[in-house]
Amino acid sequence: METRAFDLVVIGAGPGGYVAAIRAAQLGLQTACVDKEAVLGGTCLRIGCIPSKVLLESSARYQEALTGLAQHGVRVNGVSLDLPAVLQRKDQVVRALTKGIEGLFRKNKITHFQGTASFLSPHEIEVRGQDNVRLQAKHFIIATGSVSAPLPGVELDGERIVTSTEALSFAEVPRRLVVIGAGFIGLELSCVWQRFGAQVTVLEYLNRILPGTDEEIAQEAQKIFTRQGLKFHLNTRVTSARRVGGHCVVEREGAEPLECDYVLLAVGRVPHTAGLGLERLGIALERGRIPVNERFATAVPGVYAIGDVIHGPMLAHKAEEEGIACVEGIVRGHGHVDYDLIPGVVYTHPEIAAVGKTEAQLKERGIPYRKGIFPLLASGRARTLGETEGKIKVLAHAETDRLLGVHLIAPHAGEMIGEAAAAMAFGASAEDLARVCHAHPTLSEALKEAALAVDGRAIHI
Structure with missing residues (x-):
């Protein structure tokens, strides 16, 4: 050799x-x-x-x-x-x-x-x-x-019971799709196949979707995705998923089994x-x-x-x-x-993006904070797009005003989070972000308004 x-x-x-x-x-x-x-x-x-x-x-x-x-x-x-x-x-x-x-x-x-x-x-x-x-x-x-990641009892076959790899190439739109896991991957692929016409049911072991994201944003996301047609079953422990002839059976602890055409296992990596x-x-x-x-x-x-x-x-x-x-x-x-400034994005519609700490993390660490929230319903640009679902949330230190976390659920949130990450990288305060002149009408104006809202000074709400 x-x-x-x-x-x-x-x-x-x-x-x-x-x-x-x-x-x-x-x-x-x-x-x-x-x-x-x-x-x-x-x-x-x-x-x-x-x-x-x-x-x-x-x-x-x-x-x-x-x-x-x-x-x-x-x-x-x-x-x-x-x-x-x-x-x-x-x-x-x-x-x-x-x-x-x-x-x-x-x-x-x-x-x-x-x-x-x-x-x-x-x-x-x-x-x-x-x-x-x-x-x-x-x-x-x-x-x-x-x-x-595998899940005990879930029998992957690469055709009907699959991981995200195979779910990217279904030869047909599933009539009924069960997705195990309500994290980034599970939700993104749920949205893909629901839009294409599948009836999608999402099963999640925890009592919320999008573990690790800000809980308030996750709750807003679940409401929006439910209106779009996704069905959620939280606090659900899947005990098995198997293929039976031309369909699949998903068994859950304390609930009736679910029958479907395809199962996507998306419980992490x-x-x-x-x-x-x-x-x-x-x-x-x-x-x-x-x-x-x-x-x-x-x-x-x-x-x-x-x-x-x-x-x-x-x-x-x-x-x-x-x-x-x-x-x-x-x-x-x-x-x-800087591991405190690694942004995360979920490419659903609207997108979900975040950088920095969540409210729960700040509470756990005893860090005093103030928050500002601006709903997209009050955004002129969101109105012109016809996409007013969502909000922007800014968390700042209660004493120094330094930015601690920014969380968005909005169209193009993945693009807007870069401004927040850059601001935080240079130690900006909510006041600094609020004083930057943003072009009108843009979605990023909502980020400025949320920064103003930290001090109760939002103009358009």
Whole structure:
């Protein structure tokens, strides 16, 4: 077996891995990247973030054509869904972006190996697959991401009882779809298939949807999604899901079984570390994750880890920031990620976005705060769009007025949260945000109004 030597080898070509590889090459390191898939981009690009957003966009436009254009005086007759064309567009978008990463690898002279990697020693891995090679390096970064979490009793078959991967490519619109899990992934795909015509029932073990988000925003979201047609069963423990002939049966503790055509299991994700040979290095997992220090270094010199395999939220942009910080730490001696300012977005309609602390977190920590809320019903731009459901919420320290958290449920919330994250990164106060002149009419004016509302000075409510 051939042996090749590099300065740095990145294991995993997802958002964290490929970004780390590019930054390493920019800083002058001879870099290689190993991934088991033929195409680059990882779960996010191939079977996660990107394809799901394509389906969300297509389904939103279909729903608008069916029911939303009439309020604008646009009469549309004979609207129909061409699902194969929708799926084809999804694949085209993914293909274009994966080709783009290939181009970036060529531009930066990064060597790509396809196969699964396993450590032989702290400075050597073996790759087996399309490429069979041994790679030696002074530094290794583990960026192998995550996989869908299993649930005892749920019998996945990849056809009728599926994970989010298969739910991105249903060959037909389910007549009845049961979604197990009301987190980001479950709700996004629930909305996709509900808009396309499925009857969707969402089962959640907890007493609320969107665990981890601000509770007030989550409650507002549930009301909106219910009006859109989703059915929710909270405080529900699923004991089994199995296929019976041409349909599925989902059994729940203390309730009647549910019959449906398809089941989507979306109860979260778990780190993907199997097969890496970490035991040969003496690296022990902590709650399934690889323990690292502030420089993303493991207990083994020269071996680092980033993204979903370490602590923190399993988000593509978090992994990207860690990849850059890790490489800059290796080369320049310093790198930093502010974990208090990792924004999160749910790409439903309206979108849900947040950065910073929730009210519950502030209460738990005994931090005094004030809040300002501005409803979109009072936004001129929201009125022109015909989308007035939602609100913006700003949390600020009661004594210093420093921004502590911003939470939105609004059209394009994912775009607006960037302003809040930037403001908080520079230590802005609610007063600072309120004094910034926002263009009129825009949705972002509502963020300014919410900042004004912290001090009871909102103008338009």
